[in-house]
Amino acid sequence: MTGRGSALWQVLGGAWHVFVKEWRDALRDRRTLAVVVLSSVALGPALLVALSTLVSSLETRAERREIWMSGAEHAPTLVNFIERQGFALRAAPVDHERQQLEQQLQDAVVVVAAGFEAELAAGLAPRVQVLSRSADARSQTSAARAEQLLAAFAQDQAQWRLAWRGVAPLSLQAVQVQAHDLADPAARALQFTGVLPFFVLMAMLYGALTAALDTTAGERERGSLEPLLMNPTPVAALVLGKWAAVTAVALLIALLSVFSFLPGQWLLRSETLAALFRFGPAEGLRFLVVLAPLGAALSALLMAVAMRCASVREAQAHASVVLLVASVLPLASLLQQGAEAGWHLWVPVLAQVTLMNRVLRGEALGAGDALLASGMALGLALVALASVLGPLRRAALGAR
Numbered sequence: 001m002t003g004r005g006s007a008l009w010q011v012l013g014g015a016w017h018v019f020v021k022e023w024r025d026a027l028r029d030r031r032t033l034a035v036v037v038l039s040s041v042a043l044g045p046a047l048l049v050a051l052s053t054l055v056s057s058l059e060t061r062a063e064r065r066e067i068w069m070s071g072a073e074h075a076p077t078l079v080n081f082i083e084r085q086g087f088a089l090r091a092a093p094v095d096h097e098r099q100q101l102e103q104q105l106q107d108a109v110v111v112v113a114a115g116f117e118a119e120l121a122a123g124l125a126p127r128v129q130v131l132s133r134s135a136d137a138r139s140q141t142s143a144a145r146a147e148q149l150l151a152a153f154a155q156d157q158a159q160w161r162l163a164w165r166g167v168a169p170l171s172l173q174a175v176q177v178q179a180h181d182l183a184d185p186a187a188r189a190l191q192f193t194g195v196l197p198f199f200v201l202m203a204m205l206y207g208a209l210t211a212a213l214d215t216t217a218g219e220r221e222r223g224s225l226e227p228l229l230m231n232p233t234p235v236a237a238l239v240l241g242k243w244a245a246v247t248a249v250a251l252l253i254a255l256l257s258v259f260s261f262l263p264g265q266w267l268l269r270s271e272t273l274a275a276l277f278r279f280g281p282a283e284g285l286r287f288l289v290v291l292a293p294l295g296a297a298l299s300a301l302l303m304a305v306a307m308r309c310a311s312v313r314e315a316q317a318h319a320s321v322v323l324l325v326a327s328v329l330p331l332a333s334l335l336q337q338g339a340e341a342g343w344h345l346w347v348p349v350l351a352q353v354t355l356m357n358r359v360l361r362g363e364a365l366g367a368g369d370a371l372l373a374s375g376m377a378l379g380l381a382l383v384a385l386a387s388v389l390g391p392l393r394r395a396a397l398g399a400r
Contacts, residue, residue: 011240014233018241019248026211026249043203043257047196067146068092068105071112077120078112078128081153100133108132108143110150123161125154197356198330200257200287201349204295205326207253209319211246212302216388217315235393243300243385250295251288258287283359290355290370293377297348298326300384307388329353345369348377 070092072079079089092109099105111129119126128150132143162168219225228238261279301322306315329349345351351373355365 011234011237014237015240015244018233018238019244022211022215022242022245023248026214026245041256041260043199043260045260045263047199048261066090066107067110067149068096068107068142069110069112070096071114071116074114075112075116075120075126075128077117078153081156082149085149085152087149097131100131100139103133103136106136106138106142108139108146110146120157196261196360197287197353198327200254200291200356201294201330201353202327203257204250204254204291205298205323208246208250208295208299209302209323211249212299213306213312213315213319215242215246216303216306217309217312220309221311236389239385239389239392243296243303243388246299246303247296250299251292254291254295255288258284258291278362279360286359286365287356290352290359290365290373293374293381294348294352297377297381297384298322300381300388304384304387307391325349345372346376348373348380351376 065087066089067082067087068090069079072089072091082089092111093099093105096105096109100109109131111131113127116126116128130143130146130150132139134140216225219228259281262281262284302319305318305322309315309318326349329347330353332344332347332350344354355370355373358365
């Protein structure tokens with residue numbers, strides 16, 4: 001065996017021993033185990049329950065078919081029409097505007113002024129107000145329902161007036177409009193489940209953070225890093241072993257987070273969301289394929305940041321920048337209107353969120369896109385590892 005090959009095996013063998021030691025230490029760390037359990041195992045079910053509760057509450061409000069009205073006594077014709085559509089009328093409180101502003105009343109209120117029936121009988125167009133809060137999604141939904149009912153009432157009255165004058169109502173309907181939704185069930189479910197990739201990413205990142213800080217700044221703070229560098233183990237083996245252990249912790253958390261969605265689907269309270277959301281083992285494996293290179297890159301990057309810090313507290317402060325950037329990058333996909341931009345796949349974190357959203361939509365990942373995203377993440381990992389290796393080599397020369 002050549003000298004170069006022998007040195008390579010020595011590095012790999014040393015890296016394996018360092019990996020086993022660091023992996024055991026990580027599993028013994030109660031903080032790491034707490035992060036694994038709380039952020040991974042409980043994440044999927046808790047998130048799906050929260051989403052299904054939201055969707056179920058929206059469905060319940062939509063099924064109640066209630067209209068709040070002020071001044072119903074002025075419009076018996078309108079009241080009769082609304083009740084014939086299967087809606088129940090509820091009298092709005094006198095101070096409904098104040099209650100709406102203070103969010104005590106989250107439904108829209110239809111306000112009818114006096115003289116409604118007289119103007120309607122005279123062939124005029126009486127004015128009806130729909131009061132709502134644009135800052136409240138539930139109020140906007142209620143307002144849209146009320147506006148649709150009022151538009152249907154206006155059309156119904158117009159047809160009666162045309163028929164009274166001997167004009168066929170259909171003669172004024174030059175076009176028949178038929179709406180057809182082209183989105184498949186998976187794409188419609190993404191409106192609610194699009195936050196899942198972000199939460200999986202954050203769980204993996206925070207898991208890697210705990211292990212990365214402990215194996216770098218933690219070693220320096222405890223005073224165990226210098227004796228470790230005095231061993232004959234190559235510095236490259238130390239870096240590779242520690243990096244492999246941190247990456248393993250990150251991927252373990254990613255694995256548990258992703259597959260916690262499988263039993264979490266049993267807890268869905270909304271039948272609509274349960275019918276739309278289909279996340280099986282195949283989708284989970286695609287998530288892991290996408291996340292693995294990013295987990296390696298984030299682990300190396302966190303180690304590079306923490307290696308230059310003298311204490312865990314200082315490392316946490318510096319690592320917060322990485323956490324902030326990683327949490328902000330996925331927002332680009334939310335702010336992007338229309339189709340996803342090609343440059344998304346060139347940016348680590350954003351590329352992985354983009355690909356995971358494709359999985360949730362039931363689309364193919366695309367070998368080229370997956371390789372591009374993985375290549376950019378692994379390139380970032382190599383740069384970060386190089387920045388870890390340099391300071392450790394200088395510290396090892398000083399220790400020896």
